Amino acid sequence: MSIEAINEQLLRAIGVGVALIALDTYAVRYRNDTFNEWFGENEGASTVPDFFPSLDLDELKTAIESGGKLTTETSFKLRRRKMTVALEFNRADDASENIAVLVCQNITRIKELESMIDSYSMMVERNTHEIKREKEQVEKLLLNMMPRAAYEEYKTFGVVSPRLFGPVSVLALDFTDFDALLSENEPGVVVSELNDIYSAFDRIGAQFGCQRIRTNGDSYVAVSGVPDPNEGHAKAVASSAVRFLRYLERRNATHPIQWNARIGVAAGSVIGSVVGAQNYIYDVFGPTVSAALKSRSAAQPMTLATNQDFARQVSDKFLASAVTGDTKPFENGFALIEEIADQDRKG
Amino acid sequence: MEKALFDKYGGFSTVSKIVLSLYDRLLEDDDVGPFFDDVDMPRLIDHQTKFVSSLMGGPASFTDDHIERAHSHMDIDHLHFDKLKAIVSETLADFDVAEDDIKTVLSAFEDRRSLLVEKPNVN
Numbered sequence: 001m002s003i004e005a006i007n008e009q010l011l012r013a014i015g016v017g018v019a020l021i022a023l024d025t026y027a028v029r030y031r032n033d034t035f036n037e038w039f040g041e042n043e044g045a046s047t048v049p050d051f052f053p054s055l056d057l058d059e060l061k062t063a064i065e066s067g068g069k070l071t072t073e074t075s076f077k078l079r080r081r082k083m084t085v086a087l088e089f090n091r092a093d094d095a096s097e098n099i100a101v102l103v104c105q106n107i108t109r110i111k112e113l114e115s116m117i118d119s120y121s122m123m124v125e126r127n128t129h130e131i132k133r134e135k136e137q138v139e140k141l142l143l144n145m146m147p148r149a150a151y152e153e154y155k156t157f158g159v160v161s162p163r164l165f166g167p168v169s170v171l172a173l174d175f176t177d178f179d180a181l182l183s184e185n186e187p188g189v190v191v192s193e194l195n196d197i198y199s200a201f202d203r204i205g206a207q208f209g210c211q212r213i214r215t216n217g218d219s220y221v222a223v224s225g226v227p228d229p230n231e232g233h234a235k236a237v238a239s240s241a242v243r244f245l246r247y248l249e250r251r252n253a254t255h256p257i258q259w260n261a262r263i264g265v266a267a268g269s270v271i272g273s274v275v276g277a278q279n280y281i282y283d284v285f286g287p288t289v290s291a292a293l294k295s296r297s298a299a300q301p302m303t304l305a306t307n308q309d310f311a312r313q314v315s316d317k318f319l320a321s322a323v324t325g326d327t328k329p330f331e332n333g334f335a336l337i338e339e340i341a342d343q344d345r346k347g
Numbered sequence: 348m349e350k351a352l353f354d355k356y357g358g359f360s361t362v363s364k365i366v367l368s369l370y371d372r373l374l375e376d377d378d379v380g381p382f383f384d385d386v387d388m389p390r391l392i393d394h395q396t397k398f399v400s401s402l403m404g405g406p407a408s409f410t411d412d413h414i415e416r417a418h419s420h421m422d423i424d425h426l427h428f429d430k431l432k433a434i435v436s437e438t439l440a441d442f443d444v445a446e447d448d449i450k451t452v453l454s455a456f457e458d459r460r461s462l463l464v465e466k467p468n469v470n
Contacts (some may be wrong), residue, residue: 080381082388109367112392116366118399119393120359127406297353 007300021048021089023064024098026057035104038078038085052087052169063271064091064100073107084111101237118293146274147211149227154274168225169237170284170292171210173201176260176301178218185257194218195258197248208236213284221292223284226272233286234313242266243302248302263304264295266310267313298315351404352448361442362405368393369438378430382421400436402452415462423463434458 001009003234011018017035019028026048031040039051048055052074063070068091075084085291086105143153150160175181182190197338198220202212224236241263267290275283291307299305311320353362354452370392374380383391400407409417433452 019370080384112370112388113363113390115392116363116396118389119396120363123397123400123406 003172008175015106017085017102018108018172019102020092021102022145023061025092029099035102036102038076038083038106040223050137052170060089064089082111083108088268107155117170147227147272150272150274150275150282160270160274162273163227164269165226165229165272165284167233167267168223168230168270168288169233169265169267170270170288171205171222171237171241171263171265171293172289172296173220173241173261173263174296175218181257181259182196188346189257189283193255193259197259200247201240201244204247208240208243209233210236210240214279224268226270226284232305234265234310237265237319238304238310238314238318245302245304256276260301262296264292264297264299265304265306266291266295266311267310352444352452353378353400353403354392355448356444359405362396362399362403365401365438365442367391368441369399369434370395372434372438373431376430376434377433379427381421382427402455411459411462418463421463425460428460428464431467447452452463 010209012033015034017038018030018032019035020030021027021028028046028051039045045051048060049057054074060070069138070087070089072087073084075082079084080248084107086107087104088105089100092099092101095339140185142154146160153158190275198212198215201220204210205212205222208224209230210222211221211226212220212240213226214221222237222240223233224230224240225233244263245261248259248261249330252260266288268286268291270281270284270286270288272284274282293303295307295310304318306320308320311318356362373395374383376422386394396406399405401409435456436449436453439452441447444452
């Protein structure tokens, strides 16, 4: 067998479609078996446009003349399957004849794989997105239950160790006649209003560096100085407390349900920790918290009460006076304070 | 929780091969194939990828409602359903999926027969 014959056998047998194109007439002068298998259905076809009607001949001509080469793709159906074949026209280095070699590679599988990867990555992306959203929701919930620093500790170590924070200030608030308020109004309305009010307190507190620790029915407890130290903790809670009352006064003037709060504040140290093995709740404890609760029960409706120690700490901004009225005895000399030299009132 | 078949058999690396093999067989089959005559390749591949992933507990899942709606315009007989079931079984076996696991997959598949074949909404 001659070399030429071997070459021709090889050319016929390979899984690549090969054809020779006369560039003057676009006649297909030679085509191998694979080429015929893919494009040979049309018996009468003999020129490039017969085989590839969608091919732009001008583009082919320009590309061959300038770079000697054109790469493109064509698609067709083989039975039910969409086949994609990459076409490469190369001008032959033969000065005597103006011909090009057309090489056709079957890239159907590559296209199918590309589609599958697209499909799969979209599924994975959607899942990742969902997981991220769920994670954010969990984080938001946990941040409602504990300060960010405690949350970070919990996330890293799986536990939050109890810590002593001091000096800090504690604010405790409740509403007088809350039970009556509940029995006289729709529970849904009461809860919705309470939600509005607590949200407003959270916003006001945040402005002064005060953070809500817990609510329990009509009881609202916030601190300043936990977990990040705050030098002005006493003024922060006192200023917040005064504005809580002012907010309620304004609200009561335009709403049918009257919310009358009592507030107690105290300064000292507290222990902060997550409590509960299953139901995690961040809480603060200690004598300072008890002192704030005690002051609260001594307070008249819509007033703010505290002990002498706290009153002294904020004396440059708040005026203290003895608590009046028939309140329970308050041992350490109790004081009612009102803001003086208030920036807001000046302005 | 028991490990999903998707992970047990090597995740997407194996599933991708199963998908392509299933795709080849479906198109070749003269009973099931005609359903896909006018479906674009990317759409069909997308469908098969999700189909196999969901059968094997991968990152895709369809509600029965979704499955029913997607097939409501097709005229599917028991013959077609059985044929597809056989093809799925054959393909999984070729990729060395254990017999018990194939049974699990096929029974989940069988559970949806009424959604596709009987289609009470149409009649």
